[in-house]
Amino acid sequence: MSTAHPGRKPRVALFITCLGDQFFPQVGESVVRVLRRLGVEVTFNPAQTCCGQPAFNTGYRDEARAVASGVLDLFDDADYVVAPSGSCTSMMRVFYPELFAGDAKQLAKVEALRGRLFEFSEFLVNVLKVEDVGARFPHRVAYHDSCHLLRELGIETEPRKLLCAVRDVELVELQDNQLCCGFGGTFAVKFPEVSVAMGVDKTRAAAATGAEYLVANDSGCLMHLAGLIHRQGLPLKTLHLAELLARE
Amino acid sequence: MSEDLVTSNAIHERSVEALADAHLQDAYGSSALRLYTHRLSAVSEVPGWQRLRDRAQALKREVMDHLDFYLAQFADNVEKNGGKVHWAATAEEACAIVREIAEQAGAREVVKAKTMLSEEIELNHALEAAGIRPFETDLGEFIVQLAGDRPAHIVAPAIHKTRHDVSDLFVKHLHSEPTDVPEQLTAIARRALREKFAATPLGLSGANFAVAETGTVVTVENEGNIRMCTTAPRVHVALVGIEKLIPRFADLVVFLRLLGRSGTGQKLTVYTSLLTGPRRPSEDGPEEMHVVLVDNGRIATLADEKMREVLHCIRCGACLNTCPVYRKIGGHAYGWVYSGPIGALVTPQLAGIAKARELPFASSLCGACRDVCPVKINIPDLLLHLRSEAQEKVPAPRPSGSPFSERTSMRLWAWAMQRPWAYTLGARLARFGQRLFARQGWIKKAPMFPASRWTEGRDLPALAPKSFRERWKEISSSSQ
Numbered sequence: 001m002s003t004a005h006p007g008r009k010p011r012v013a014l015f016i017t018c019l020g021d022q023f024f025p026q027v028g029e030s031v032v033r034v035l036r037r038l039g040v041e042v043t044f045n046p047a048q049t050c051c052g053q054p055a056f057n058t059g060y061r062d063e064a065r066a067v068a069s070g071v072l073d074l075f076d077d078a079d080y081v082v083a084p085s086g087s088c089t090s091m092m093r094v095f096y097p098e099l100f101a102g103d104a105k106q107l108a109k110v111e112a113l114r115g116r117l118f119e120f121s122e123f124l125v126n127v128l129k130v131e132d133v134g135a136r137f138p139h140r141v142a143y144h145d146s147c148h149l150l151r152e153l154g155i156e157t158e159p160r161k162l163l164c165a166v167r168d169v170e171l172v173e174l175q176d177n178q179l180c181c182g183f184g185g186t187f188a189v190k191f192p193e194v195s196v197a198m199g200v201d202k203t204r205a206a207a208a209t210g211a212e213y214l215v216a217n218d219s220g221c222l223m224h225l226a227g228l229i230h231r232q233g234l235p236l237k238t239l240h241l242a243e244l245l246a247r248e
Numbered sequence: 249m250s251e252d253l254v255t256s257n258a259i260h261e262r263s264v265e266a267l268a269d270a271h272l273q274d275a276y277g278s279s280a281l282r283l284y285t286h287r288l289s290a291v292s293e294v295p296g297w298q299r300l301r302d303r304a305q306a307l308k309r310e311v312m313d314h315l316d317f318y319l320a321q322f323a324d325n326v327e328k329n330g331g332k333v334h335w336a337a338t339a340e341e342a343c344a345i346v347r348e349i350a351e352q353a354g355a356r357e358v359v360k361a362k363t364m365l366s367e368e369i370e371l372n373h374a375l376e377a378a379g380i381r382p383f384e385t386d387l388g389e390f391i392v393q394l395a396g397d398r399p400a401h402i403v404a405p406a407i408h409k410t411r412h413d414v415s416d417l418f419v420k421h422l423h424s425e426p427t428d429v430p431e432q433l434t435a436i437a438r439r440a441l442r443e444k445f446a447a448t449p450l451g452l453s454g455a456n457f458a459v460a461e462t463g464t465v466v467t468v469e470n471e472g473n474i475r476m477c478t479t480a481p482r483v484h485v486a487l488v489g490i491e492k493l494i495p496r497f498a499d500l501v502v503f504l505r506l507l508g509r510s511g512t513g514q515k516l517t518v519y520t521s522l523l524t525g526p527r528r529p530s531e532d533g534p535e536e537m538h539v540v541l542v543d544n545g546r547i548a549t550l551a552d553e554k555m556r557e558v559l560h561c562i563r564c565g566a567c568l569n570t571c572p573v574y575r576k577i578g579g580h581a582y583g584w585v586y587s588g589p590i591g592a593l594v595t596p597q598l599a600g601i602a603k604a605r606e607l608p609f610a611s612s613l614c615g616a617c618r619d620v621c622p623v624k625i626n627i628p629d630l631l632l633h634l635r636s637e638a639q640e641k642v643p644a645p646r647p648s649g650s651p652f653s654e655r656t657s658m659r660l661w662a663w664a665m666q667r668p669w670a671y672t673l674g675a676r677l678a679r680f681g682q683r684l685f686a687r688q689g690w691i692k693k694a695p696m697f698p699a700s701r702w703t704e705g706r707d708l709p710a711l712a713p714k715s716f717r718e719r720w721k722e723i724s725s726s727s728q
Contacts, residue, residue: 021717055658058654070666147612188702189697190609198573223708
């Protein structure tokens with residue numbers, strides 16, 4: 001546990017992500033449950049919406065900057081900002097400096113945010129120094145490395161450490177586990193056929209492991225994969241890592 | 249380059265065609281994957297691989313920062329070695345130079361080694377128009393030429409052809425017996441090609457590297473045809489893109505170690521030729537050596553501080569082989585000679601963003617290409633940069649099924665995202681509207697863009713009955 005805040009609980013502000021807010025609120029609830037279990041005070045600022053990535057990713061930088069500017073003022077009173085998404089965390093950590101390049105005032109705010117911003121699994125393992133969060137999940141689980149989490153943030157071992165510490169879980173690796181699932185943000189609707197073809201490969205690889213659950217840390221990838229699994233009628237369910245870690 | 253030969257903006261239509269072509273899917277699935285896995289094992293054998301990449305990146309930066317100096321040094325040294333240097337600002341100039349050299353040499357035929365630059369400047373068309381027959385001698389290029397096709401990969405031009413396709417082509421054009429044994433197919437091509445080397449007065453090659461310090465043109469290959477092209481004919485012409493420069497002879501080892509392993513998974517390719525001037529007394533080799541240094545848009549790229557990194561590329565093809573999109577859609581979908589992630593960067597630079605504005609979007613931005621790039625080009629970052637350039641300079645077409653242009657949709661979206669009340673209201677309206685389409689939490693066919701594109705191939709989860717922010721009140725009052 002962090003000792004940076006003697007005498008009180010560390011205060012974590014959630015960046016819940018727009019997909020998490022509207023499609024998968026149970027992910028956010030699970031994040032809250034896990035963090036509280038670890039003695040963290042959790043806050044949520046309802047002034048938040050989106051990190052701006054859809055616009056940035058599609059080349060609309062002015063629009064992305066306008067949306068991202070709103071994020072920079074949301075979390076002034078928090079010790080940490082935690083997002084259950086590798087992709088949104090990448091947007092804020094890796095791409096905000098590029099988006100606000102040349103704007104010293106906004107860059108100072110970006111730096112203040114980046115210093116406190118963590119993706120959920122990295123926050124647990126690297127900040128709270130916890131691997132066993134007290135979860136139990138008696139199922140066979142395949143973990144999918146989402147690309148932004150893996151390549152922009154370099155988070156590969158943290159989710160696996162957390163999964164390995166879950167009681168009664170059986171963790172299996174996917175063949176070609178670093179291969180993209182095909183989501184890609186607006187790519188999914190600009191090149192839907194390619195996106196789907198890539199995703200079909202991924203869901204088949206997951207089904208081939210005999211896993212009951214396909215777990216990842218990004219709601220975008222999970223929405224895409226869940227949609228493919230449902231369309232194909234595969235005997236497989238998707239789950240965000242936070243949801244799994246919240247099970248007791 | 250002629251207008252109609254760059255069809256990059258049709259990448260979406262082409263990719264749909266490629267996905268429907270089971271034959272093509274087989275060919276790419278197996279060949280690109282094989283190159284990918286060969287690379288993986290070859291790279292894992294090298295301790296300090298990352299340091300080697302860092303070194304190569306630093307060398308490329310050094311070259312690009314002082315390209316004028318290294319070009320002058322290289323040209324001086326080529327001339328000192330007895331070679332002749334030609335400067336070509338455009339594709340047309342480069343083609344004219346080669347044609348003149350061929351005419352002076354009295355060549356009615358030209359034997360060609362594999363060179364992507366010659367594809368880029370459409371040299372074959374220019375030569376044919378002048379009554380000179382270009383003869384491709386690289387096996388893959390030979391197959392592509394027989395088929396009247398274009399290279400589908402920068403290292404493996406005939407990656408899209410199976411051995412059965414090749415046999416059919418040989419039966420048709422070379423009147424050989426059908427066979428699907430690769431060694432026999434190679435032998436058939438070899439017989440057809442051998443006689444050409446001896447009889448043709450001019451051999452044309454590209455260059456993998458050009459060493460400034462020594463004026464050396466370096467080529468790497470596996471078939472021996474480049475060595476034949478550059479040594480057997482009386483005249484050798486090397487087409488060299490100005491980005492191929494490396495400073496010193498000693499730097500070559502860095503790039504050779506990276507190139508073979510990244511491209512084909514080989515420690516070194518079978519042949520590495522160092523060509524330093526024409527033959528000297530008592531030597532074998534060409535009597536004349538011409539080096540054509542080609543700009544064709546490279547200097548403009550150099551002037552673009554962000555995009556100049558594209559010039560670092562050593563054309564190993566690793567980003568193609570590792571790219572999950574390339575593996576699905578193949579090289580021809582990219583609509584010009586350079587394909588895959590690097591093609592999506594190079595084509596807009598050389599052909600102009602208007603002709604290739606769709607290319608940077610044909611990527612999931614997974615970043616696998618950056619991981620394998622031997623010179624550490626930040627490909628996804630440059631793709632993002634080009635996406636914004638595309639939106640600024642060439643507005644996106646209105647998406648099918650959308651009432652608004654893409655920019656208008658994005659502005660509306662951004663407007664709402666800056667106003668939590670509008671965001672919440674929008675979500676409520678969508679929640680209300682989805683009741684017509686959602687069944688048991690899933691939407692199988694959505695009526696409006698972008699959801700309509702989503703549900704073409706996969707189901708869409710319905711919006712949750714209550715958003716997280718609506719549930720937060722209960723969550724925050726419980727426990728803690």
